[in-house]
Amino acid sequence: MQALAERLSGVDSYVDGAIRVVAFYDTLMRRRVDLPALARASAGLAECVVGLRLHGTGRAIRVSPAGAEEPGPAGPATTTVPVTLDDEEIGTVWLERATPAHPLDEMLLERLAIAAAAAVERYGPARTTMADPALVELAVSSTGDEAARARALRLLGFAAGRPVQVVAVRTSLPLDRIGGLICPAGPVKAAALADVGVILAAAVDTTRFPEGVRAGLGAAEGTAVSWRQARTALRFTTPRDPVVRHADLGALALLADVPRDTAAGNADVAAVARVAGSPEDLETLDAYCATGSLRRAADLLHLHHSSVARRLEQIARTLGIDLTEPAGLTRARVALTAWRLLDN
Structure with missing residues (x-):
């Protein structure tokens, strides 16, 4: 890959160097290289350590001009450019030069950032x-x-x-x-x-x-x-x-298609709306409908079962439904769900 372009130090003019940098990264992108290969090629071209980090994954790559990954913490970045995808910054690329910055450093990183974004999209986007x-x-x-x-x-x-x-x-x-x-x-x-x-x-x-x-x-x-x-x-x-x-909704999903006026006019749904005037009663009804058991509802509410029983008696009178019967519990569950859909 190093044959794709001369090293920056061997370029005589800025214009000639810029053309070579563009051609270099265009070729890398046509070859669909991955992020490590991009970093290795860039480090060889720049003759210094090149770094690449994706924000979403926390993954960082630092490569020396010899093509080996650099161990240890990153040194000071002499030039930095963000990597963007779909108008969001997803990472950063940088150079770590021990010598003064080269005039083409920023252009090199801009092209590297474009190539890195294409590789991320091709081989797996940033986490989001x-x-x-x-x-x-x-x-x-x-x-x-x-x-x-x-x-x-x-x-x-x-x-x-x-x-x-x-x-x-x-x-x-x-x-x-x-x-x-x-x-x-x-x-x-x-x-x-x-x-x-x-x-x-x-x-x-x-x-x-x-x-x-x-x-x-x-x-x-x-x-x-x-x-x-x-x-x-x-x-x-x-x-x-x-x-x-x-x-997981099964037949309950059919309730979402019931017209709003029809649901609101149902006697059971209207009764749940009256129960909902008391947050305490609504929470009790919800716990009982979710568990189907007075004692499990009491455990869920962190109350004594006798206290929950008294509340359920009052709620049953408001609903006009016998909550101790399976059919009554089904009616209450359906009515409670339909009432919630009015607001959701």
Whole structure:
């Protein structure tokens, strides 16, 4: 690879050197070299230590002009340039010269940064990258055709034919941080569409969502379908169940299609709305519906079972439902879910 260009010290003029630097990195990019190869080639060209670090992974590469990785802590950087992808800074490249900076140092690093961003996108993006909302919207749109969605996914860095899962998120946290947590190893892109965050990921670890995040997950069955499922699942989230998979809803997902006026006018749903006027009673009803057992609900609420029993008696009178019967418990669960969907 060293034959691609002369070392910078052997270049006679700035213009000639600039042309050689551009040609050097154009050739490297055509050869689709990875990050270590880029660092080795750059160190040989610059005749000094070259460093490359990705913010998302914390990975750092430092290579000497001889092509070997430099051990120990990094020395002082004489020139530094950010690596950007989709308008987000994902890393940094730098030179560690023991001699004064060369006039072409900044141009060399700029070309290295461009080549590094292309390699990151090709071989695996940084743990997460905020993406163009318009491109994400196209990738999940149900109005466009499959070819347009596939092209949008390729532009976002997802390999053709690989499954992509869509997550709908409500949070005050940065979407890129959440994406990096739930998909630490594979490609992941994030963007905000209206008042909902969208995360596209090769795979999702539901145990890694931060506290306070509400998330609905669609299946990896096509991004348009997955996005519709994710938005539906998001409506079913609660403080007790902040992360919901659409696949786990089963027949309950049908409740999301019930017209709002129809749900609000149902007698059981209206009764739950009256119970909700007391946060204490609503929490008790929620715990009982979640567990189906007075004693388990008491454990969940950290109360004596007799106290929970008294509350449930009052709640049952308000609902007009016998909560001790399986049919009554089913009615209460469905009504509570339907009432929540009115707000979600």
